[in-house]
Amino acid sequence: MKRKKNIWEGLIIGNFIFLVIVPILTILVWVGTERWAWPSLIPQKFSMRAVKGILRNRQQFAWLCTSSLFISASVAFLSVVIGTMAARALECYDFFGKRLFSFIAMFPFLVPGTVFAMGVQITFIKCGLSGTVLGVIIVHLICSLPYAVTLMQDGTRAIGVKLEEQARVLGAGALQAFFKVTFPNLFPVMLSAFSMAFVVSFSQYFLTLMIGGGNVKTFAIVMVPYLGSGERNFASIYSVIFLVIMLLVFGILEWIVGRFTKAQEVEYY
Known part of the structure; x- marks a missing residue:
């Protein structure tokens, strides 16, 4: 029985390496590769053209990252x-x-993305929101809210309202009961909803292009065209930076959760 379990664990780990790690390593190799044709197992030509391009336009790239992070946050x-x-x-x-x-x-x-984008674009043009950062934030918010609502519903359902009601009976006001009793329990769920909404917004391309009209530049707007072109080294370096940003965001949120949990334990004891 134990041997079968080890075999299944090995298969799972092997699939994980093949499906996740190998593609990431391939992308890392393509960052410094100019030509890598089939069926060769190693690149035929190496080049740091993509890295030099990012460094040469580092001010524009820094502004692009700052703008994208602001919108997504x-x-x-x-x-x-x-x-x-x-x-x-x-x-x-x-x-x-x-x-x-x-x-x-x-x-x-439930609404197809293309249909939704066309309807929203017409509405935003009439409202003067097309081609603005505010318009992009609103349309990203519409797409992110279902994820946040679903996560927050599950968290709220699990916690319930009994503890908050007991606080109200003991004399706490509505806001005081929420922030002293419910908020600490919901905070990890809130960070999960935050991270999900952040990912949805940061990776949004089509709606950003439709509503932003080319005036609002985000990371996805610059990265996605490279993915569809022959510039694989530029597509790879943007993909790597995208991955690093996501890992940093998740790492920061995980650190915040850890600090908050320790603070709550200290306060409890």
């Missing part, structure tokens, strides 16, 4: 705030149209 923050309020409304209260509201919250999942 804004979207993620708003997604958490709105998602938390929506989740509490759906899980803690009964009101007329509750099922309809829950369906509308998930509606962006």
Whole structure:
């Protein structure tokens, strides 16, 4: 039995290496590769042209990263705030149209992206939001909210409202009961919703192109055209930077969760 278990563990690890690690290593090799034709096992020509291109335009690249991080962080923050309020409304209260509201919250999942983009673009042009950062943030927010609402609903359902009600009975106000009792328990879920919304926003290409109209530059807007072209070294270095940014964001959020959990344990004891 133990031998079969070890075999299955080996197969899982092997599949993980093949499906995840090998592609990442291939991308890293392509960063410094100019030509690598089939069926050769090693590149025929090496070049640091992509790296030099990034360094040569480092000011523009820094501005691009800053702009993308600002947009995605804004979207993620708003997604958490709105998602938390929506989740509490759906899980803690009964009101007329509750099922309809829950369906509308998930509606962006059901509408095809192309149809949604065309409708939003026409609306945003009429509202003067097309080609603006605010318009891009709003359209990213629409796409990110279903993820945030779903995660926050699960977290709110698991925690419940009994502890908050007990705090209210003991004399705490509504805001005090939420921030002292419910918020500490929901905080890890909020960070999960934040990270999911951040990823959705940071990797959004089509809607950014449609609503931004070329005026709003994000990391995905610059990276995706390289992926479809023959410039594999540039596509690879942007992919590597994209991966590094995601890992840094997740690492920071994980560090925050760890610090917050330790602080709560110290306060408890």
